[in-house]
Amino acid sequence: xxxxxxxxLRLRAQIASLEGVLADLKxxxxxxxxxxxxxxxxxxxxxxxxxxxxxxxxxFQPLNHHxxxxxxxxxxxxxxxxxxxxRSGKLTLQxxxxxxxxLIMPEIGLRGQLRFKNAAALIVGVGGLGxxxxxxxxxxxxxxxxxxDGDTIELSNLHRQILHTQKWLGLSKVDSAVEKLMERNSExxxxxxxxxxxxKRAVExxxxxxxxxxxxxxxSTRYLVSDAAVLAGKPVVTAxxxxxxxxxxxxxxxxxxxxxxxxxxxxxxxxxxxxxxxVLSCGEGGILGPVVGVMGVLMAMEALKxxxxxxxxxxxxxxxxxxxxxxxxxxxLYSAYSNPPFRxxxxxxxxxxxxxxxxxxxxxxxSLKSASSxxxxxxxSTSPAPPPNTSRISxxxxxxxxxxxxxxxxxxDVREKVQFDICHLKGSVNIPYSDISRDPxxxxxxxxxxxxxxxxxxxxxxxxxxxxxxxxxxxxxxxxFKTLPRFQPYAKYDFKGDISGGLRAWTQSVDPDFPEY
Amino acid sequence: MDTKADDEGNLPxxxxxxxxxxxxxxxxxxxxxxxxxxxxxxxxANLAFLVRYLCQSLMTGRRKDMFVTDGTVRPGILxxxxxxxxxxxGEDQYELKRNDNILFVSTLHGG
Ligand SMILES: [Zn+2]
Numbered sequence: 001x002x003x004x005x006x007x008x009l010r011l012r013a014q015i016a017s018l019e020g021v022l023a024d025l026k027x028x029x030x031x032x033x034x035x036x037x038x039x040x041x042x043x044x045x046x047x048x049x050x051x052x053x054x055x056x057x058x059x060f061q062p063l064n065h066h067x068x069x070x071x072x073x074x075x076x077x078x079x080x081x082x083x084x085x086x087r088s089g090k091l092t093l094q095x096x097x098x099x100x101x102x103l104i105m106p107e108i109g110l111r112g113q114l115r116f117k118n119a120a121a122l123i124v125g126v127g128g129l130g131x132x133x134x135x136x137x138x139x140x141x142x143x144x145x146x147x148x149d150g151d152t153i154e155l156s157n158l159h160r161q162i163l164h165t166q167k168w169l170g171l172s173k174v175d176s177a178v179e180k181l182m183e184r185n186s187e188x189x190x191x192x193x194x195x196x197x198x199x200k201r202a203v204e205x206x207x208x209x210x211x212x213x214x215x216x217x218x219x220s221t222r223y224l225v226s227d228a229a230v231l232a233g234k235p236v237v238t239a240x241x242x243x244x245x246x247x248x249x250x251x252x253x254x255x256x257x258x259x260x261x262x263x264x265x266x267x268x269x270x271x272x273x274x275x276x277x278x279v280l281s282c283g284e285g286g287i288l289g290p291v292v293g294v295m296g297v298l299m300a301m302e303a304l305k306x307x308x309x310x311x312x313x314x315x316x317x318x319x320x321x322x323x324x325x326x327x328x329x330x331x332x333l334y335s336a337y338s339n340p341p342f343r344x345x346x347x348x349x350x351x352x353x354x355x356x357x358x359x360x361x362x363x364x365x366x367s368l369k370s371a372s373s374x375x376x377x378x379x380x381s382t383s384p385a386p387p388p389n390t391s392r393i394s395x396x397x398x399x400x401x402x403x404x405x406x407x408x409x410x411x412x413d414v415r416e417k418v419q420f421d422i423c424h425l426k427g428s429v430n431i432p433y434s435d436i437s438r439d440p441x442x443x444x445x446x447x448x449x450x451x452x453x454x455x456x457x458x459x460x461x462x463x464x465x466x467x468x469x470x471x472x473x474x475x476x477x478x479x480x481f482k483t484l485p486r487f488q489p490y491a492k493y494d495f496k497g498d499i500s501g502g503l504r505a506w507t508q509s510v511d512p513d514f515p516e517y
Numbered sequence: 518m519d520t521k522a523d524d525e526g527n528l529p530x531x532x533x534x535x536x537x538x539x540x541x542x543x544x545x546x547x548x549x550x551x552x553x554x555x556x557x558x559x560x561x562a563n564l565a566f567l568v569r570y571l572c573q574s575l576m577t578g579r580r581k582d583m584f585v586t587d588g589t590v591r592p593g594i595l596x597x598x599x600x601x602x603x604x605x606x607g608e609d610q611y612e613l614k615r616n617d618n619i620l621f622v623s624t625l626h627g628g
Binding site for chain 2: 125127128129130215216217218219222239240241242243245246247269270271272273274275278279280281282285287292295331333335338343344345346347348434437438439
């Protein structure tokens with residue numbers, strides 16, 4: 001039985017599994033309470049007041065607990081003010097141990113660790129980028145981590161969204177992430193935002209944070225994150241990944257303020273949105289887990305660098321001083337199958353008259369809230385809808401065609417070969433839409449060959465159907481074919497239609513055993 | 518594929534495509550080409566000419582609109598001359614030199 005496809009079984013399994021976790025936590029709590037009560041009374045018995053164990057066992061004179069034998073950089077720093085969540089700046093003994101390995105790095109040191117502890121980072125999108133980014137920020141001790149995502153976990157997320165696990169299928173990505181991050185580091189404060197970034201509340205939400213990580217997956221949100229962050233005065237680390245490649249930029253760094261023009265923004269680099277039909281999602285284009293993982297990890301590193309900039313006065317002396325110079329605007333490219341795989345390219349930087357970040361900016365907090373700057377529409381406006389193909393049939397109707405023995409026909413599957421090889425309907429012929437769009441005549445020749453090789457049914461007027469994954473490419477292929485002479489009435493092919501909804505519809509309404517991928 | 522430029526006024530340059538643009542160019546990321554050193558009007562070959570040349574001579578996909586709209590590269594594509602934004606180099610008026618590396622990067626949006 002396929003668990004994820006049966007909601008009843010899946011929910012039962014999740015409840016059983018979570019009840020197991022809960023029982024385990026209760027046992028741990030009982031143990032912890034027993035241990036805590038015991039040791040607390042033991043300490044109180046021996047000295048009358050609580051003392052730190054290591055000090056009382058030292059060979060030196062017992063200390064008055066008010067007297068300090070040590071001092072640290074904390075004493076010289078003014079980090080006493082509380083942050084948005086009422087946290088102040090000092091490290092506990094446990095934190096010295098927990099962060100010891102990064103604390104001894106000259107790039108971080110005590111100053112950096114305290115900055116992390118008092119910092120608040122907002123991770124927008126808890127998917128392939130957000131999971132690794134959040135993991136490292138939580139591990140590093142970033143005191144407040146906001147997690148924003150309105151989605152629930154699907155089975156196809158798990159190969160790359162490393163915080164989410166099987167038992168959380170169908171549940172909130174944000175809740176799953178908070179649970180896992182708490183297991184890693186419960187010292188931090190996690191703020192759950194069970195929603196997607198909303199134009200009306202974006203600026204207000206970002207004001208509570210020091211830094212924004214754009215881990216989203218569509219162009220409209222990327223513009224919104226950048227616009228809102230400029231208005232809120234927060235730097236942005238933005239990255240994206242598709243197939244075998246990733247890209248990363250740091251925006252609005254330093255942030256725009258009254259006395260600083262600020263760094264470049266997303267609109268400076270891409271003033272116009274890409275045509276919607278040129279944008280592929282991970283579901284359409286595919287994505288390799290480690291590719292998006294690498295980008296998420298790089299985001300975490302850039303975030304840590306922003307939260308704790310190198311400070312020449314405190315500890316770390318960079319011999320080249322290079323990192324203290326302003327960072328030239330750049331875009332990092334990662335391409336897993338290229339050599340070299342990493343490449344940093346120099347960008348033009350701030351654009352004069354940028355509607356978001358220049359002196360003459362037209363995007364304001366008010367305009368962002370109102371419908372006048374609808375980001376989804378801004379990015380969709382350049383997308384002409386494909387001309388509808390009038391001859392479409394449903395998967396159910398087509399299944400009847402297949403059942404009828406007196407209706408010989410040809411089914412052309414226009415997915416890419418790699419997808420066709422994963423699984424296809426018996427007897428279908430593969431001619432990828434990319435080939436059809438490149439050279440329609442040659443792809444018909446290929447069809448002619450496939451048909452005459454396969455069986456004797458080569459008479460004129462062969463019934464022809466088209467299918468693809470979701471029913472988009474089959475429609476485009478149909479439109480291309482219909483313009484060809486060989487598809488005109490009374491010619492060789494009698495085009496019957498394409499299957500609306502594609503193979504997904506086939507799985508849903510005809511054969512649930514046909515794999516969805 | 519041309520690997521060596523001839524001496525008859527052709528510029529040997531490297532053209533690279535990433536972010537999915539390679540799918541329009543025989544699914545190959547890196548192309549070494551010999552670009553005519555002058556355009557249709559006898560002027561020195563610039564990036565505007567290179568873009569036209571690529572559409573005519575190197576593109577194998579039919580979705581030209583995925584690369585060029587309104588006579589120039591479509592929104593969402595960065596053009597880099599030796600790893601620097603072409604807007605730092607005079608955009609499509611930049612005149613190509615021997616062994617230049619021209620990189621076309623399409624933005625990605627997945628995450
Ligand atoms: Zn800008």
